[in-house]
Amino acid sequence: AATMERMQPELVTAPPIESDRVATHKTVLMCRPDFFTVSYRINPWMHPEHPTSTQTAVTQWEALHAAYVALGYDVHLIDPIDGLNDMVYSANGGFTLDGKAYGALFTYEQRAPEGPAYMAWLQEAGFEVHAPSHVNEGEGDFLVAGDAILAGHGFRTTLESHDELRRIFGREVVSLRLVDPSFYHLDTAIAILDDQNVAYLPKAFDDASRAELERRFPDAVLVSDDDAAVLGLNSFGDGRSMVIASRAAGFDRDLQARGYATVGVDLSELLLGGGGVKCCTLELRR
Numbered sequence: 001a002a003t004m005e006r007m008q009p010e011l012v013t014a015p016p017i018e019s020d021r022v023a024t025h026k027t028v029l030m031c032r033p034d035f036f037t038v039s040y041r042i043n044p045w046m047h048p049e050h051p052t053s054t055q056t057a058v059t060q061w062e063a064l065h066a067a068y069v070a071l072g073y074d075v076h077l078i079d080p081i082d083g084l085n086d087m088v089y090s091a092n093g094g095f096t097l098d099g100k101a102y103g104a105l106f107t108y109e110q111r112a113p114e115g116p117a118y119m120a121w122l123q124e125a126g127f128e129v130h131a132p133s134h135v136n137e138g139e140g141d142f143l144v145a146g147d148a149i150l151a152g153h154g155f156r157t158t159l160e161s162h163d164e165l166r167r168i169f170g171r172e173v174v175s176l177r178l179v180d181p182s183f184y185h186l187d188t189a190i191a192i193l194d195d196q197n198v199a200y201l202p203k204a205f206d207d208a209s210r211a212e213l214e215r216r217f218p219d220a221v222l223v224s225d226d227d228a229a230v231l232g233l234n235s236f237g238d239g240r241s242m243v244i245a246s247r248a249a250g251f252d253r254d255l256q257a258r259g260y261a262t263v264g265v266d267l268s269e270l271l272l273g274g275g276g277v278k279c280c281t282l283e284l285r286r
């Protein structure tokens, strides 16, 4: 085993630190970035004039995949499609809860074909799939927080889709308005820590939304601009462990202080497309 570890350092994740918190078993859908590149600009992080490395993206993504497997998650894979540069960001592929799936309808034509591709996968996997009538980018903008769904709007996902979400899932949907173009999806501005708590970047929201977050989550972790600037909030966990950007040092310390076991990964190449850990993760909830 020692030899294996020396030969494949990228597959070795740090053993989770001690935590008294209780993990919920997670099932997720990921998409290997075999066709990842940045050839257009649909968010401020993307610079098509600078080259990117598909190989580096794949290697980094494999480390994220390995981290999830090491945490005991069930990881499903959807086949990447040639020409869909952004398909690796599976969070945008839809939203699932209670065995139902709400399909994505993308803002930009470059990603439009991903909507039907993810819906077909979810159908095949046994979800009751609801085709969308309104523009929405799936779990990039819809996050489950306890019994409620937090729903972003302002850049991609439309407010009309929040009503559609409410009708399909019969849950409370809390609309939150995003105002900073660098944090254009809700999952870049809020991290779900567990059923009770979240972490967020206050300046990413308008005043009313920030007030709503303060009311609902008085004990939330507020992250610094530095941690947000490496998409530190774009993280995923199971209530006990949080997989986060390794460069988000302050967020890492705050999470450990609150008793979460953190696992750091480096997705710097995928950050060039404007995404991180959570963007590469679509949770499947039966």
Ligand code: ARG
Binding pocket: 042, 043, 046, 086, 089, 091, 092, 111, 139, 140, 141, 185, 187, 188, 273, 274, 275, 276, 278, 279, 280
């Ligand atoms: N390049 C992609 C886009 O702009 C990145 C998506 C990031 N995904 C996310 N869930 N935040 O659409």
